[in-house]
Amino acid sequence: xxxxxxxxxxxxxxxxxxxxxxxxxxxxxxxxxxxxxxxxxxxxxxxxxxxxxxxxxxxxxxxxxxxxxxxxxxxxxxxxxxxxxxxxxxxxxxxxxxxxxxxxxxxxxxxxxxxxxxxxxxxxxxxxxxxxxxxxxxxxxxxxxxxxxxxxxxxxxxxxxxxxxxxxxxxxxxxxxxxxxxxxxxxxxxxxxxxxxxxxxxxxxxxxxxxxxxxxxxxxxxxxxxxxxxxxxxxxxxxxxxxxxxxxxxxxxxxxxxxxxxxxxxxxxxxxxxxxxxxxxxxxx
Amino acid sequence: xxxxxxxxxxxxxxxxxxxxxxxxxxxxxxxxxxxxxxxxxxxxxxxxxxxxxxxxxxxxxxxxxxxxxxxxxxxxxxxxxxxxxxxxxxxxxxxxxxxxxxxxxxxxxxxxxxxxxxxxxxxxxxxxxxxxxxxxxxxxxxxxxxxxxxxxxxxxxxxxxxxxxxxxxxxxxxxxxxxxxxxxxxxxxxxxxxxxxxxxxxxxxxxxxxxxxxxxxxxxxxxxxxxxxxxxxxxxxxxxxxxxxxxxxxxxxxx
Numbered sequence: 001x002x003x004x005x006x007x008x009x010x011x012x013x014x015x016x017x018x019x020x021x022x023x024x025x026x027x028x029x030x031x032x033x034x035x036x037x038x039x040x041x042x043x044x045x046x047x048x049x050x051x052x053x054x055x056x057x058x059x060x061x062x063x064x065x066x067x068x069x070x071x072x073x074x075x076x077x078x079x080x081x082x083x084x085x086x087x088x089x090x091x092x093x094x095x096x097x098x099x100x101x102x103x104x105x106x107x108x109x110x111x112x113x114x115x116x117x118x119x120x121x122x123x124x125x126x127x128x129x130x131x132x133x134x135x136x137x138x139x140x141x142x143x144x145x146x147x148x149x150x151x152x153x154x155x156x157x158x159x160x161x162x163x164x165x166x167x168x169x170x171x172x173x174x175x176x177x178x179x180x181x182x183x184x185x186x187x188x189x190x191x192x193x194x195x196x197x198x199x200x201x202x203x204x205x206x207x208x209x210x211x212x213x214x215x216x217x218x219x220x221x222x223x224x225x226x227x228x229x230x231x232x233x234x235x236x237x238x239x240x241x242x243x244x245x246x247x248x249x250x251x252x253x254x255x256x257x258x259x260x261x262x263x264x265x266x267x268x269x270x271x272x273x274x275x276x277x278x279x280x281x282x283x284x285x
Numbered sequence: 286x287x288x289x290x291x292x293x294x295x296x297x298x299x300x301x302x303x304x305x306x307x308x309x310x311x312x313x314x315x316x317x318x319x320x321x322x323x324x325x326x327x328x329x330x331x332x333x334x335x336x337x338x339x340x341x342x343x344x345x346x347x348x349x350x351x352x353x354x355x356x357x358x359x360x361x362x363x364x365x366x367x368x369x370x371x372x373x374x375x376x377x378x379x380x381x382x383x384x385x386x387x388x389x390x391x392x393x394x395x396x397x398x399x400x401x402x403x404x405x406x407x408x409x410x411x412x413x414x415x416x417x418x419x420x421x422x423x424x425x426x427x428x429x430x431x432x433x434x435x436x437x438x439x440x441x442x443x444x445x446x447x448x449x450x451x452x453x454x455x456x457x458x459x460x461x462x463x464x465x466x467x468x469x470x471x472x473x474x475x476x477x478x479x480x481x482x483x484x485x486x487x488x489x490x491x492x493x494x495x496x497x498x499x500x501x502x503x504x505x506x507x508x509x510x511x512x513x514x515x516x517x518x519x520x521x522x523x524x525x526x527x528x529x530x531x532x533x534x535x536x537x538x539x540x
Contacts, residue, residue, distance in 0.1 A: 179336060179359055180383070
């Protein structure tokens with residue numbers, strides 16, 4: 001009895017289908033197992049390189065020590081993470097409000113879109129690090145500064161995706177709404193916004209990561225002036241003190257936060273779209 | 286019910302979709318517009334629906350028979366359902382846009398869904414339905430406002446023949462029971478003969494009425510009608526007229 005036959009019970013499979021079934025099962029495990037194996041080997045190699053070359057801890061700490069720092073400095077690091085998270089999510093929320101709001105405005109009138117969209121692009125392509133000194137001069141409130149940065153970086157993908165979505169409505173459905181005497185408002189609520197939902201959620205996934213980057217970059221620039229208490233400022237501080245373990249610990253924390261934000265937004269996207277959109281459907285064949 | 290008088294439509298890109306169309310549609314008629322691609326059948330339908338305005342000529346409604354927009358149903362070639370809404374919510378749409386709550390609209394929605402043979406599928410999403418079932422939803426949505434006029438733009442063209450036959454039957458049943466008027470755009474001689482009491486054959490370049498045939502056979506029409514010599518003869522006659530219309534369009538093309 002082969003593995004495939006055991007797995008399918010009484011079902012008799014020809015060799016081709018049995019091979020396909022095996023491939024599916026191998027892939028299911030491989031998807032998790034392979035990256036995990038690579039990760040573990042890389043960490044092991046990192047540890048060995050430290051030991052073999054006698055690298056001092058202030059240049060490259062061993063992974064175990066980084067992990068220990070993550071534990072021993074937890075109070076400091078996590079309170080900093082909380083500050084960064086607050087900026088990230090507030091920035092993201094503002095980006096959603098601003099991006100969707102502007103997109104809806106654009107959808108109401110071609111003229112508004114033609115007039116203002118280029119400025120949104122200008123805002124997007126100018127590196128945030130270059131803008132920050134200006135923000136530093138004009139904005140007093142520390143939180144407002146950081147928020148503005150995170151917002152500028154995060155709002156564009158939401159704006160551009162949502163605009164695309166609002167304009168990608170089935171022509172026949174628009175005719176149907178027209179035929180039934182729908183008002184602009186009804187068309188927006190019942191047709192354009194639902195149709196734009198998959199596009200918006202795609203933009204949101206990008207914006208989540210960008211918002212974190214925006215918050216950290218802003219803290220970096222602000223933090224070098226010694227005014228911030230987020231994770232980035234911990235990194236700068238640790239860098240000055242040659243406290244490499246803490247530097248690594250903070251870095252790992254930021255990466256994991258980014259991954260968690262992405263997974264969270266992917267989950268939201270899946271839950272919202274799973275009943276109707278192609279992207280959220282399981283393949284049937 | 287309505288009369289198209291010297292109706293023409295020229296688009297801004299210079300294409301004349303309709304030349305000079307004169308056509309009367311009586312209340313209770315089942316009129317097929319039959320013709321090759323580019324003869325302006327769909328344009329004529331959009332003009333009647335009010336989705337587009339004629340460049341020349343007028344569309345006159347007989348007094349008292351002009352439906353307000355609400356009582357025109359439109360069925361597109363694709364089912365054109367909202368993929369994010371259930372069958373029930375899709376059928377609700379025309380009433381919803383008139384400000385009717387779901388609860389108030391429920392009897393009409395349920396009755397219509399039942400009438401097109403989709404009882405039990407109220408909460409299904411469009412992607413879970415077959416092509417024929419989606420088209421049934423589309424028809425239910427077109428009729429849920431008690432439409433007096435149903436405009437159909439090649440609604441069954443994308444379906445397989447067996448499904449198309451079934452929908453043909455069910456559409457005729459509905460039409461006989463509810464006594465609304467149908468303008469049915471199609472490429473298919475067989476479909477137009479089976480369904481309609483009048484066939485308007487159109488020619489292209491510019492789109493115009495080429496000829497008109499009356500299908501005298503009575504209703505109800507069933508499978509026996511589909512296999513009868515009478516049906517075969519009608520199809521043959523209609524095909525001949527259609528060939529004439531196609532050639533007329535092609536001649537103009539060369540000239």
